[in-house]
Amino acid sequence: MAEEHVVYVGNKPVMNYVLAALTQFNEGASEVVIKARGKAISRAVDVAEIVRNRFMPNVTVKSINIDTEELDSEGRRVNVSTIEIALEKQAS
Amino acid sequence: MAEEHVVYVGNKPVMNYVLAALTQFNEGASEVVIKARGKAISRAVDVAEIVRNRFMPNVTVKSINIDTEELDSEGRRVNVSTIEIALEKQAS
Numbered sequence: 001m002a003e004e005h006v007v008y009v010g011n012k013p014v015m016n017y018v019l020a021a022l023t024q025f026n027e028g029a030s031e032v033v034i035k036a037r038g039k040a041i042s043r044a045v046d047v048a049e050i051v052r053n054r055f056m057p058n059v060t061v062k063s064i065n066i067d068t069e070e071l072d073s074e075g076r077r078v079n080v081s082t083i084e085i086a087l088e089k090q091a092s
Numbered sequence: 093m094a095e096e097h098v099v100y101v102g103n104k105p106v107m108n109y110v111l112a113a114l115t116q117f118n119e120g121a122s123e124v125v126i127k128a129r130g131k132a133i134s135r136a137v138d139v140a141e142i143v144r145n146r147f148m149p150n151v152t153v154k155s156i157n158i159d160t161e162e163l164d165s166e167g168r169r170v171n172v173s174t175i176e177i178a179l180e181k182q183a184s
Contacts, residue, residue, distance in 0.1 A: 042130060066140060066141060067141070
């Protein structure tokens with residue numbers, strides 16, 4: 001299976017993740033998946049939108065998947081939403 | 093064009109919006125679109141996941157679209173991300 005290029009979005013400034021995605025595309029990746037959980041989901045959407053609107057017009061959204069993960073939080077089972085946004089570089 | 097059933101997600105508790113979506117499905121809607129902007133995007137994903145995992149297993153995610161809107165904020169043009177999650181009730 002082709003190596004998956006992933007950017008995990010957390011709580012750092014959004015441009016950190018934009019830069020990470022741009023770097024992976026510039027190093028030859030044709031697809032980069034932006035992944036996030038919980039409150040960072042909004043930032044993941046920002047990252048995808050900034051990458052394709054401001055930096056790489058030839059990148060499109062290939063797919064978006066949402067799901068739920070069960071986490072252990074201080075001994076309690078907690079559900080948290082997740083998102084995966086697959087960005088694909090169109091051959092120019 | 094068939095009437096569009098929409099739930100706009102803001103800053104209220106997530107269950108407010110879950111209830112709104114369930115109400116529209118119970119009133120006969122076969123499709124409900126969850127819409128949100130900015131930081132409320134994470135909550136919109138929570139709403140979609142709670143509706144289909146906890147209350148309506150026969151509801152699936154039909155499509156997810158992300159985009160960017162330009163807003164006026166105190167005289168400045170600001171970009172904000174948006175999401176639209178279309179939930180569809182499968183004929184049982």
